[in-house]
Amino acid sequence: MKEFKFVNAKTVQEAVDVLAELGDKCKLVAGGTDAMLMIRDGKWNDLTLVNIRDIEELRGIKLEGDTVTVGALTRLSDIESSDILKEHAPCLWGAAQFFADPTNRHSATIGGNVGRCNTVGDTLPSLLCLDAVVTIVNKDGEREVPMSEMLLGPGRTACGPNEMIAKFTFKSQPHSAYMKYGRRRSMALSMAGSAVSIEVDDKGIVKWCRIGVGNAGPKAARAYKAEEAMVGVDLNSDKALEETMYKVIQEDISPRKKPRLSNWISGEYRRELIPVLTKRAARKAAFGECMLCKQEEA
Numbered sequence: 001m002k003e004f005k006f007v008n009a010k011t012v013q014e015a016v017d018v019l020a021e022l023g024d025k026c027k028l029v030a031g032g033t034d035a036m037l038m039i040r041d042g043k044w045n046d047l048t049l050v051n052i053r054d055i056e057e058l059r060g061i062k063l064e065g066d067t068v069t070v071g072a073l074t075r076l077s078d079i080e081s082s083d084i085l086k087e088h089a090p091c092l093w094g095a096a097q098f099f100a101d102p103t104n105r106h107s108a109t110i111g112g113n114v115g116r117c118n119t120v121g122d123t124l125p126s127l128l129c130l131d132a133v134v135t136i137v138n139k140d141g142e143r144e145v146p147m148s149e150m151l152l153g154p155g156r157t158a159c160g161p162n163e164m165i166a167k168f169t170f171k172s173q174p175h176s177a178y179m180k181y182g183r184r185r186s187m188a189l190s191m192a193g194s195a196v197s198i199e200v201d202d203k204g205i206v207k208w209c210r211i212g213v214g215n216a217g218p219k220a221a222r223a224y225k226a227e228e229a230m231v232g233v234d235l236n237s238d239k240a241l242e243e244t245m246y247k248v249i250q251e252d253i254s255p256r257k258k259p260r261l262s263n264w265i266s267g268e269y270r271r272e273l274i275p276v277l278t279k280r281a282a283r284k285a286a287f288g289e290c291m292l293c294k295q296e297e298a
């Protein structure tokens with residue numbers, strides 16, 4: 001049986017004091033849904049576990065003016081039931097709807113989803129397309145990192161071993177949506193995901209958009225080339241949209257060729273899937289539940 005030391009941090013100060021003292025000899029545990037797998041699979045050994053799930057000051061969703069703040073310890077179930085996010089960040093709200101199952105959502109936190117930095121993480125494409133700013137705390141204070149610079153690679157983020165994610169901040173973006181493809185509607189990791197935040201004129205021509213894609217490369221990432229190419233595209237026109245989606249976005253993504261598990265899809269298939277998901281997310285973000293998306297989804 002493995003033995004771990006355990007520290008129960010009740011405040012941010014207590015947590016950053018332990019992190020400053022132990023650095024990479026300790027690991028934060030929020031909801032524990034990924035942490036328990038790391039322990040089970042022998043990836044975490046001889047460590048002190050720092051339980052942060054009771055730090056109330058890091059939990060909650062706030063709207064001040066047009067700025068939304070989501071605390072790192074906010075659970076996916078809180079995101080799923082948040083009227084603020086439903087209205088001001090439907091992409092993030094949508095990501096919570098199909099995240100695991102109710103039991104997992106009741107423990108899993110948004111900070112843990114980003115801290116784990118798995119390319120399949122469902123909140124990552126949305127935080128990228130919202131252009132969220134991540135506040136990271138350490139013993140000396142806090143610093144801000146744009147979400148576009150936060151994810152460094154599988155399991156690696158800009159948050160150092162003596163630091164902790166405190167919150168995510170972004171501007172209200174009512175015209176945003178997330179589309180996930182999984183084997184089932186619940187309890188299925190994303191085989192590919194795409195989140196879009198968009199502004200269109202009254203004819204449906206794209207003024208600007210931001211796209212975050214998941215499981216389309218070693219880490220979730222912005223699709224900058226597709227974002228640029230989307231400006232001026234008529235969202236009502238399949239031809240114009242598909243031209244952009246099927247050609248340009250291919251330059252933004254690099255899905256691994258071989259399926260990771262026997263029942264997972266290949267890179268080639270994912271290359272077909274990402275444009276479809278992004279096209280649907282763009283239309284859903286701009287027009288809401290448009291008939292075209294419904295027909296395509298049927």
Ligand SMILES: Cc1cc2nc3c(=O)[nH]c(=O)nc-3n(C[C@H](O)[C@H](O)[C@H](O)COP(=O)(O)OP(=O)(O)OC[C@H]3O[C@@H](n4cnc5c(N)ncnc54)[C@H](O)[C@@H]3O)c2cc1C
Nearest residue numbers: 030031032033034035100109111112113115116121122165
């Ligand atoms: C059965 C099952 C189904 C799942 N389904 C999905 C799914 O559908 N979609 C999906 O995206 N994920 C899924 N996951 C993965 C997992 O639930 C999520 O990644 C979850 O958001 C992790 O949050 P947590 O609070 O449990 O993190 P923890 O397990 O507590 O921590 C995860 C990692 O993040 C670090 N960490 C935690 N909090 C912070 C912080 N504040 N600052 C810095 N680092 C931190 C930890 O040290 C650890 O390395 C699933 C997992 C299981 C077991």
